[in-house]
Amino acid sequence: MNRTRRRRARSLIGRILFWVAVAMILLFFLFPLHWMVVTSFKRTAEVTLLPPTLIPWVQFNPTLKNYVEVLTKMPAGLLSAGTYKQSGFPQALLNSILISGAATVIAVLLGTVAAYAFSRFRIPGKGDLLFFILSTRMLPPVVTLVPVFVMFISFGWRNTFHGITLLYVAAGLPFVVWMMKGFFDEIPREYEEAAMIDGYSRLEAVWKIVIPEAIPAMLATAVFVLIMAWNEFLFVQLLNPGKFTTVPPFLYAIIGYGRVEWGRMAATSVIFLAPIVLFTWLVRKHLLRGVTFGAVRR
């Protein structure tokens, strides 16, 4: 009796400590996000106040000024007060969505097909090929910056939609191939064999049986590829400085002349963050299933 009570008390303390730890970790990771969001609603003068104000309505009056500016027109700069220029942000955001989206879809589709072949068929030099595919991710991307730049110039791919998209497809493919091969290896090949016995061709069997099974894995993989393409800064900054630039270089460009426009940058970042958060949230169920795919009972 006494012992159970003591044990219960100990487990209560344990649980409290656990949640305190969780709260502290969350605070640590979410605080920058919070600061970014509140900054995006501040006027320029309030941004650099010390000590900083963190609670809207209580400590400062929120404003949508930054959002309006990045989405429509923004002041041209300190020196030319009173003049406004068209914000490039809507175009950059659209570019980001189209380029990352296209790259993700293409990389996941191509990679899935390749992964299925690697998983199911006897391919001469399979191990070497798989290693080669992986090895393209082994050197730091910046090393390939100059050759890729030269290649893009000679192909006339600078400042094009398809050039940068293809680059992101190439960067995403190894990841997709390896992830999806792992998933396919876990799907018993009896499924396709059963469908083939039942009178379907292999292609039909894959389409009707394997792909529906692989969709969670494909979505989980897509999240990673999307985030990679979405966040990429270096290559797009160098290869697409013009019309087809994406949000990360744009964000860098609006730091401001003469002073740093923190509020405007924060607002841009919040909008930039939203689509990814939304997509990840939409596929969250599949993410868990996709990542724990290996745990199925056979």
Add this chain to the structure above:
Amino acid sequence: MSEIRIQDLTKVFPNGTVAVRNLHLDVADGELLVLLGPSGCGKTTTLRCVGGLETQTSGDIWIGDRVVNDLGPGERDIAFVFQFYALYPHIRVYDNIAFPLRATGVSRDEVDRRVSAVAETLRISHILRERPKRLSSGEQQRVALGRAMIRRPQAFLMDEPLTNLDAALRADMRIELKHLQNELGTTMLYVTHDQTEAMTMGNRVAVLNLGVLEQVGVPLEIYDRPNTLFVAGFVGSPPMNLIAMQLAQDALKSEDAQQVMLDTSVADRIRAKQTGRELVLGVRAEDIRLTSGGNGGDLRAEIATREPLGDQTLYSVMLNHQLIQVTTASTERFEVGETVGLHLDRSRLRVFDASTGTALV
């Protein structure tokens, strides 16, 4: 329904493993033939070759009056039941069963009618709307059978279909499956490593070892008259007792010089066929009778263990450093350590050539 003929089938895997070697086997129309053997004996590979899931290295496979060597699995008009059932997890039971019909473009009404009929036969009408994951293994097994039956194929290929069921359910399904096979008159090639299944279900049993067919025959023939040492040691629980012997005139002489007298005609037959001096005497546990004292029997041995099984008692007796299994009626009682005489039933003895492993008598 139709027969399956396997002619001179050999399958060598790319890594050089010979899985099946020169196999000849016929499954008659409406027959249930069991392929029995330990894991890695080539039984599943044989089945997969018949199903078209593996391509044989050489040899012909006939299903009905067609050579199916070059036909894909879908064109062979067979059904295959997998050990893990391979039910499609993302569609309902109804659609799982209807899946083979939809490949052939059968009308919706016809699909509905046939799924209902099959579901009724298998008593799974109440779970047609479920997804496979929610079913018990017994129900999954039935659904897999339903998917196999729906197309009314020429033959059924079964790859250890009962292995994943628990013991009680396995016994039930054994009877039911056999009943179903009788009822439908299907030709069935059935792979298992479980000899109880083989003995109870098979019209005939083919025993495979290391890719080679050891013996094919009706179950009791396999049990009573094993043709090879492998079959003698593999079939039966306990397996046949195998005792090293040599022929000395009209008797078998054990290593410790005990003698089992034989008829002159039997001894002559052994002498005519044997290739070396070394022989192996095979005798089933139930074909040995024990008597106290040890002077009356063919062989003298000492009781090592006693295991009462209820209906009978299983004794292990020590004969020249080898344990021999003997079953007796549970009313007979011998003490551990007691010296007993072993009386062998002459009509049921097997004598094997130790060097070739084949039966001489």
